[in-house]
Amino acid sequence: MPRRTRFTLALVAFFAFVVMVPALVLYASGYRFSSVQGESGLVPMGALSITVPDRPATLFVDGNAVAEPGLFADSFFIRNVYPGIHTLDIVASGTIPWHREVYVMPTKVAYAFPFMVAQEPVASRLTTASSSYASVSKAFASSSPVNVATSSVSAHIRGDVAVWIEDGHTVLVEWRGNTSEIPYFFCSVADAKELCLNQIFIAIKAEVLSVDFFPGRDDVLALVTNQGVFALEVDGRSERSLLPLYMGKNTKALISEGRIYIKNMSGIFEVAI
Amino acid sequence: MDTTELTRYRIGRADELRGRDKVAYRLFEMLPGTLAWGTIIGAIVASYYIPYYAAIFIIAFDAYWFLKTAFLSIHLRKNWKRTRIALSTNWERELAALPHNDLYHFVILPFYKEGYGVIAKSLESLVNSNTDLTRMIVVLAGEERAGAYAHECIERARSEYASKFGYFLATLHPDGLAGEMAGKGSNISYASERARIEILDANKIQYSNVVVSAFDIDTVVYPRYFSCLSWHVLTHPRPLRASFQPVPLYNNNIWDAPALSRVVAFSGTFWQMVQQERPERLATFSSHAIVFQTLYEVGYWQRNMVSEDSRIFWNCFMHYKGDYEVVPMAYPVSMDANLASSFWTTLKNIYLQQRRWSWGVENVPYILFNFLKRPDISFKTKIRMSWMQLEGFWSLATNPILIFLLGWLPAIIGRGGFSSLVLAYNLPVITRDIMIVTMFGLIISAYIAMTLLPPMPLHIPKRRKLGMVLQWILVPITITVFGAFPALDAQTRLLLGRYMGFWVTPKHRT
DSSP states (O other), X not given: OOHHHHHHHHHHHHHHHHHHHHHHHXXXXXXXXXXXXXXXXXEEOEEEEEEOOSSSEEEEETTEEEOXXXXXXXXXXXXXXXXXXXXEEEEEXXXXXXXXXXXXXXXXXXXEOOOOOBSSOOEEEOOTTSTTHHHHHHHHHSSSOSOOOOSSTTOEEETTEEEEEEXXXXXXXXXXXXXXXXXXXXXXXXXXXXXXXXXXXXXXXXXXXXXXXXXXXXXXXXXXXXXXXXXXXXXXXXXXXXXXXXXXSSOEEEEETTEEEEEETTEEEEEOO | OOOOHHHHHTOOSGGGSOHHHHHHHHHHHHHHHHHHHHHHHHHHHHHHHSHHHHHHHHHHHHHHHHHHHXXXXXXXXXXXXXXXXXXHSOHHHHHHTSOOTTOEEEEEEEOSSOOHHHHHHHHHHHHTSSSOGGGEEEEEXXXXXXXXXXXXXXXXHHHXXXXXXXXXXXXXXXXXXXXXXXXXXXXXXXXXXXXXXXXXITTXXXXXXXXXXXXXXXXEEOTTHHHHHHHHHHHSSOGGGEEEEEEEEOOTTTTTSOHHHHHHHHHHHHHHHHHHTOGGGOOOOSSEEEEHHHHHHTTSSOSSSSOHHHXXXXXXXXXXXXXXXXXXXXXXXXXXXXXOSSHHHHHHHHHHHHHHHHGGGGHHHHHHHHHHHOXXXXXXXXXXXXXXXXXXXXXXXXXXXXXXXXXXXHHHHOOTTGGGXXXXXXXXXXHHHHHHHHHTHHHHHHHHHHHHOOOOOTTSOTTHHXXXXXXXXXXXXXXXXXXXXXXXHHHHHHHHTOOOOOOOOOOOOO
């Protein structure tokens, strides 16, 4: 091939490179040509990542149904979402519908990890035939069966997240990891700016007797109050869900090996989660 | 103690030098491996600490890879057209107009323990050439360390073929000569010197009238190879300042070789075809030709290193102060694709052969060191050549790894909130999509490969034809496992001073 032809080809490739790279970087960062309020231009879009633990479930974004996740995936990832507030609703058969308002920032991903509980929580009696009965009843029988986590020192810790009861009606959740890696549930958006705090104080009307992480989650707490056992989402981007797992007074709770057990006057129960 | 000019041309490795020269050469040996590992480690570290910038680099690299592939594909297509034309050209007729009757073809066939069938097939192809065999000098160069087997092969070849050529010489390269490494370079240099004395001088044949074709033992020539070579030599304005490079095909056993081996073989061919369209980047490779006068002046091939095929070009380049080139012939010769008795042995042999070829990186310190010592080569040439060599070996060892393995890293290990950026999610998608588009270029490769295939032997099932097309989806594996990894292996060895010896690729025919 003549050298001149090769030089021309190289020059074309060079200019194509100069044009392609910024275009690809902008595209990959979420920029799209779009019309907003009659004005056309390059809009920095955001995205939504929603992990749905219960399937089949239907996700609604701003009231519009989004297809269910695939057979092997448990996440919705929605690209090209306009920046701003969006409502998320998840409906799954037999569970309490989940609702949240999230603020999607330009070029950023807004996360949601919905926590869904059964509409009618079930607690089954633990019988002596159960393999875990002996260890659970022994734990409940001890003088302090549950670490109630009443201070920073005795806090329950999962990864870099710690939780304890600050006072009888306040639970404190603390991020102890690197500030740059703070999870989304410590953050909220105000005046289109993301604000992340490494401590979240959550006020509870009922008296909190003990607190722990919900099995398998660091963003959901299991609260034992004087009215029963509840699951509480730490994510405070809109009103927090406080969902009943078991209602009843004079209850003790124990979280062990990914299960929640309660003990009341009538016996020991395992809560279905 | 400084190195003499003569020594500089023949350096094999750093420990052959002394003092500051040794230090400089050693540093140059370490350079390619340092660049390759620096890139890979740098990409991993950047993906962790500065994932945003690493992601931008990867996107830019994806674009570069795409455009480079397109750019090279155009070169490949152009050379394929030239090769097709060359194959259909009546070179004897072209040659008729040129004064070619003084020209001799000197063919060296070095062998070690390859089967006699391999030797016979190569000799048979010489016999079937459309050239005057009375002006052909055939040198069968065996190795003494192969023992009685070498003697048997030589005697059998002598009895079956010697009378068919104008001149036939069989040599046995003595084992353990001082300053030599056991391998092709030392063998063919020894054989050439023997042939010079016993044939050229004895018959008063002018060195400048002899064109040496240095082949591998499995090199099978197409009937018009020598006519084509003669034409290129005779029409070149300064044939003593040039080597002549055919296109290496691996067609001898291509229908019997497994898909991985075929893809690696064709990838090697395609790379050489691309280089044929960029002669300023072309160095001699495997089977090549050179006028004996030039070969004699530079002292034959180097005897103390592995990559004598490419080094001979650099020997000449340095000897003639940069006034030397490789002429792309765009005409093929055929050799064996890797094939062993079992699939796994074949894979192992592919890897080892690729590593040996990648050991051509040993030319980098040689080039840089000689450039350092040579004020009579222009600075521009030094920069251009150094860049081409370093970029070439760097690309070979790192690009597939960057593309196929590291493209996802920032999204996986990036810290500092990178995972909450849309960019983190789109990066793997963009990388994947660009790769898919780039892979469409393989359709061109598949088509070109099909046109270069020899007729399918009767014992091969017809479905193999489909395999010849589908095999190209293996490219991401072959360029990584049998491209980047052996290259990185070779560069790491050079970096650490663990020098490689000559590994003879076993030849196996079904």
